[in-house]
Amino acid sequence: MLRTILFGKARDVHDPQLFHRLSLIAFFAWIGLGVDGLSSSNYGPEESFLALGHFTHLGIFVALGMVITIFVITASYSQIVELFPTGGGGYLVASKLLSPTLGMVSGSALLIDYLLTITLSIASGADALFSFVPLSFGAYKLLFAVLVLLFLTMMNMRGVKESVVPLVPVFLIFLITHALAILYSIGANLTTVGEVARATTSELGKTTSQLGIFGTLVLIMRSYSMGAGTYTGIEAVSNGMPLLRDPKVQTAKRTLRYMAISLAFTACGLMVAYLLYGVVSEPGRTLNAVVFTRLTAHWGAPGYVFLLVALISEAVLLFTAAQTGFLGGPRVLANMSLDRWLPSQFSLLSERLVTKNGLFLMGSAAVILMMVSGGSVGFLVTLYAINVFITFTLSQAGMVRHWWQVRRHSPTWWRKILVSGVGFLLSAFILVSQVVLKFSEGGWITILITGTLVVFAFVVKRFYTRTGKRLARLDSLMTVATQFPQPSDAERSTDGRRKPAPRLQPRAKTAVILVSGFNGTGLHTLFNVRRVFGDAFRNWFFIEAGIIDADRFKGPETLQSLTEHVEEDLARYVGFMRSQGLYARGFSAIGTDVVEEISGLARGIFEKNPNSIFFGGQIVFQLESFLTRLLYNHTTFAVQRRLHQDEIPFFIMPVRVD
DSSP states (O other): HHHHHHHHHOOOOOOTTTHHSBBBHHHHHHHHHHHHHGGGGGGGHHHHHHHTTGGGGGGGHHHHHHHHHHHHHHHOOOHHHHHHTTOOOHHHHHHHTTHHHHHHHHHHHHHHHHHHHHHHHHHHHHHHHHHTGGGGGGGGHHHHHHHHHHHHHHHHHHOHHHGGGGGGGHHHHHHHHHHHEEEEEEHGGGGGGGHHHHHHHHHHHHHHHHHHEEEEEEEHHHHHHGGGGGGGTTTTTTTGGGOSSSSSHHHHHHHHHHHHHHHHHHHHHHHHHHHHHOOOTTTTHHHHHHHHHHHTTTTTTHHHHHHHHHHHHHHHHHHHHHHHHHHHHHHHHHHHHHTSSSOGGBBBBBBOOOOOOHHHHHHHHHHHHHHHHHHHHHHHHHTTTTHHHHHHHHHHHHHHHHHHHHTTTTTTTTHHHHHHHHHHHHHHHHHHHHHHHHIIIIHHHHHHHHHHHHHHHHHHHHHHHHHHHHHHTHHHHHHHHHHHHEEEEEEEEEEEEEOOOOOOOSSSEEEEESSSSHHHHHHHHHHHHHHHHTTTTEEEEEEEEEOBBBTTTTTHHHHHHHHHHHHHHHHHHHHHHTTOOOOEEEEEEEEOOHHHHHHHHHHHHHHOTTTTTEEEEEOOOOOOOOOHHHHSOOOOHHHHHHHHHHHOOOEEEEHHHH
């Protein structure tokens, strides 16, 4: 009951309208996936503006650089969603277009970036909200941030759309208030545009004379790279393609346009507003707070209300920006686990059809990072924005390579490679700048954590590969099984007469075997049962549950394909046993929880066939270790515990892989 209240009722995977109901239209995708980029306008432009020091009039060049970068990266990712219509985040792009290893590096970097997105967004939101309360409440800020983390984790466990819809009012309030503020700041200062232009030209000349041309360029480039956090979140659309409404490519492109226009307008507009109002850093206040206070200074009471609403919407939007990490992180975990770089449990879905283990890991890791960092925004900003540009750089490099390889078959390849090439150069420049500027200040921590994850992925891949080779030896049993004819309901005997197919013997013993496909592991279990129990069983039942994971939950067609595949596997077991003159039957189920589905089938079988005994194969390693326990989830043991509670006999047959 409590679980239903917190996470909602289980979804019906057989509902023909399920994918339509769960998918996001461009507007909701813009909010759910684009909120990270838009919220970064609360600190990205500020970081750039402050990096200019006294040469604030150079901010106009930095603002133009921001706009160009946003549209170039967006254009490149529009190409990516065309090339990878089922999902093409940084992990998949680098894996397919460069190499699986570089893809894994890109995915690992993106995972850490999403983790930092969650933690930094919530820590920043807590800072903003607690700036409205007395200092004595500051001791509760960390606890408040942790509670917000737990709440967002729970909301995402309920489902994607359920976690996005509540963000709509906050998102729109932020967008409207900031658009009005930017337009007002420009309109109210139209008469001073010429003066600002002359001051910018004069300051550029003074800066050049003081620092030289090279020094001026370095200052502008440093300021530009310090605002790198502004561009994070753009990659989330290509990574979240499975979440989008059909036609997915058109929805993704529309979402990217919404994101690019809103982010470019807000980031560039705020930089211009800082310049027009000559804002400077004030203790305990953001530059947004300073500029909003100045432009509403003569509005009276309505101005104070507007200021309050705008700044509170900023704070709450920062909380909701964590949504990008909660949507993107589990998706990357699922994709990497399907390729055996990470434990396969990360591809599993909950009854609400969300990647439950990935969400739990991202939420738990964010809580730990929040506690370790003390919720310090300054510390978290230092760690931030390095990793996303590792992914950007590798993705753009992959696209450049792709367009070069297909240049003979694509008349417009040169335009596309130009966009990807410019995106690659910009991303690589920002990446190098971020590493150089932030390394000694704490950026090395990000690189160390990412490197550790890369090493762990190599270890997991190596273990899965070795175990897979050992399990493949058992597949030789499939050759034995497929040598027997697959009988129809009736066959001809040696004298040419038709003989009846084997029939169920209700009073005889029935062996029920759990299988996970027609493979060596299932056949090894079957042969072991026959070897140990001889002719004790006259009826043979086979149970297989088709598990809907992140790879199979892409549309009705994939679910239908899964159903057909399971039925085909069972038919091969049934055919083999009937060729031995024994009655056999298969039972299948499709769902997200293998233990629940198998247990349900087993109870139904046992009620009708009380003489049944259940068997399941369990992989056994000569040396048990942390990896064997982590990577092979012992489903058979879980089913055994469940059936024993119902007083149903269940035996485990060992399958050694050493």
